[in-house]
Amino acid sequence: MTATLQILFDALSLGSLYALGALGIALIFGVMRLVNFAHGDYIAFSVFVLLWPTTEAVSILLLGQLPPILLIPVVIAIGALLSMASEVTVFRRLREANPATMMIASFALGFVIKHALLMAYSSRPKSISILPGLAQQVEVMGARIPLLQVVTILATIVILLALTAFLKRTRFGLEMRAAAQDFTMARMLGVKANRVILLAFAISGALAGAIGLVVVVQTGTADINMGLSVMLVAFIATVIGGLGSLYGAVVAGFLIGGASVLMQVILPLEARPFRDAFVYALVIAVLIWRPQGLFAPRSSRQRV
């Protein structure tokens, strides 16, 4: 029982990370059909600003010195600002371009951010210990669970609830949902494209900042590639969930996290190094089964 509970928490906490990532990618995909490959670099960037830029091995806290009450919003705001800046400088001008062009532009942007970080901080991982209070254990029904896992899961639930309320209850939210469903129609009905898209970028970037916080508390390290694996899985979750469906992206994020943890648990030792191969084979299988994704909104069907 405790073992099952522990596995459940492992799966939920990993799934939370993927779900937050998938949400960030799905939001932007929804409003402008952009697969944003710079998302992983937003994650890394919002963590690195906690450190003083130096190529030496030692790391000196810059913003990391802030008390938690300020630290958390500041990191999230930095993610949001970077994301908005990239919309204004790059993606706004490509809105009419084909999705492949936007995707490659986002990749190029991520490349620039990454190498800027590399120049400022070197490729050596930087150690950084913030929010040390989260390193404790808590007892949940007999199982010892790292506090961070509990916080991650709770934070994800709070973020999801807040976002749902925002999308359902506010005018901005309504506009954004309309834009995600059918952007052209929404514009015709008076939704201001720039505003909605900028907002989507802001939320997406803020989510990247939140992921950065969770990852850095978990690993204690800032590394220029730290956002990559979360982003790739998130990207896949977005598609499996059904493009355009925020709800689907979140569920798929949890599913992939769960599948990954489950594979680690049930595979025999010899097969465990091949874990990712099994997970990705599963992805292909799901896509064959439901090419439009698990929760495809009706609007995503091809119209004749």
Added chain:
Amino acid sequence: MTRAPSVLARTFTTPLLLIALLAAIAVLFFLFGSGAQQRFVVEMLIRVVLVVGIWIFVGNSGIISFGHVGFMCLAAYATAWLTIPPMLKQISLRGLPDFLLTNQFPFWPSAFAAALLPAIFALIIGPILMRLAGIAASIATFAMLAVINTVYSNWSSVTGGTSSIVGIPTHTTLWVALGFSAVAIVIAWLYAISRSGLALRAARDEPIAAQASGVNIERERLIAFVLSAFVCGAAGVLYAHFLGIITPDAFFLTATFVALSMLVVGGMYSLSGAVIGVVVISTIIQILRWLERGVPLGDVTVALPNGSQQIAIGAVMIMILLFRPAGLMGNRELRLSFRRGPQPAPDREVRGKPE
């Protein structure tokens, strides 16, 4: 009114021009470049083969594929299995079947067999993947790449695992690479003007209409997929024989994005775009590296700070895409027209492709 010239007659200058361009670069560097500079050209030509291979599928079907570098990986490892001296194989690749362990095959047959392996693999997995369209297909190709990478990184007895395997004879000279890229361009062009190529492009632009006119989209996609796997495989063969050393890591995300970037910057719906994209980006990278190393200007040497080169490459790519969202070539091909025949109307998917 004269009859409109055939597709063949209207378009045959495109491959000729592209090959001539590459040949001119090769000859130029052969005559005036140092050994290290010639390697730059060889590397570029290998990229041409890869990107042209990717174009055969992506350009004609409109589906972005993240998986084609995986085909390169399959062929590169097959090359290693076929051409590493048996003595070395018995040390590092003990899990190979006997006929591979004890034999070493010459360049041409092994190159052909190695490039055939990804084609066969594509033929097997293709019928499953080709049922998907748009971004779901792209993700499925990415999943395929990830599976290939994970398997090759961990199947140590036949791939040497994550460690590089060495001992592959180096056959890829400037002329071999030029020959391969010329053949790749001709294959791509022949496919593009073939019945299947035309049908696939029709399905890309107007899927419903094409289907209604009897185009079997899945079948045409599969043909393009297998053919492009073969050409990308050839790039893998060249790469293995060029560096003499391979590792699964060399055929993963970075290589995928570099290749796709070149394709999109050049113009993903045009064969000339694929080739020009490689030439232009490779040249820019080289110029920036040269600037980073320092350029003597009179008495002082001006150098970009170390690391700024990569930032600049990204920035240049963004600039190109901002000013030419459909790529450098747009949808056009390099072409000499001898006669003012009816020009094909520019395809209309320059903006907003259905995904």
Added chain:
Amino acid sequence: MKARRPSAFLCATALVAAGALPAAADDIVIGFAVAQSGFMQAYDEPATQAALIRIDEINAGGGLLGRQLRPVFADTSSDRAEGARAGLEVIEAGADLVVVSCDYDFGAPAALMAESNGKISFFLCAESVRAGIQGVGPHSFSASVLAPVQGATMVEWGHEVMGWNTYYVLLDTWTEYNRGICEGFDYKAPLIEGGEVVGRDTFVNDDASIAAQITRIRNLAEPPDAIMLCSMMPGVVSAIRQIRNAGIEVPILNGSGVDGSYWMDAVPGLSEFYIPVQGSIYGDDPDPAVEEFNQRFAERFGVRPSSQYAYPGYVMIDVWAKAVERAGSTDAAAVVAELEKMEGEPTLFGPRTFTSELHHQNQARYHIVKVDNGTPGVIDSWTISEPIPLDALVR
């Protein structure tokens, strides 16, 4: 600005080497085909700097065979194909010794280029057996110690000195280096009395979480005496942090790749963590000459070495120069023959042996560093009782 000094220095040297200053024709050229930008730069730079210190010492002492040593540089940009080209470039600049990138995968293209041109190549700090005869060829050497020796050292020392018998093995399948540590462990563990592996698991360096792996350790009936962790930067820090945060306090062993105190802030109060090092950067090396070297390094480059991986660069020039001296020429065949005669050749960082079968160390004196409450320090030295045989190294 301190931070930029080292690379600015390399940059300046590169410019001088590229021909801005006329170089004497009879200089002995040492070509560095290493990363000066990109991912590998942070790993290549310290060893390169240490090599430069030895080069300057030799030049100050009258040179080698009466000739001055002159380093030339070509940037690999942390790219494999570019690496091969950098190798060719330094060879075209007349290099007699080609120094290649620290990592086997990134250094091998340049080393192969040297091999096919009949030049000696030295990996700055590669720890795979393939960085030598078994991979690149008969002219290739590595300046560091094989990864399996590190795993074997930890298990043998742990048994003999600490009395540990039961181990849990956690392998990060990301690189060959990680696998190497575990292979050394797996070779040695069955040879020690009462040695037992109570469980095994794998992860990948960039896994977002290793919670599932940790749950498996916690579900063991008895905690092991020690966890043999075979991993490297950056994932290893995350793994250690997650293990400790989960309340698992048993000793953790790893290879030298985790040396350095720069990452320890990530695991506040880290204790019971053990690694082998070739020399101590912490100011407590049993040999005072090592600390003297650290200080010279700091004077020249503004920072102390951040990990033991600077040292192999110094050893490399040292042994190569001795071989050239003894051979009386820089001819590759003659120098290789002299290098292969070295048996227990004393260097600042322990004895070094090269044979005609192995251009690498399959046995080496290691200092054992223990991290106690966040503070690393040398507590012992250990040399494995028997060299690891060649057929255990080459799978």
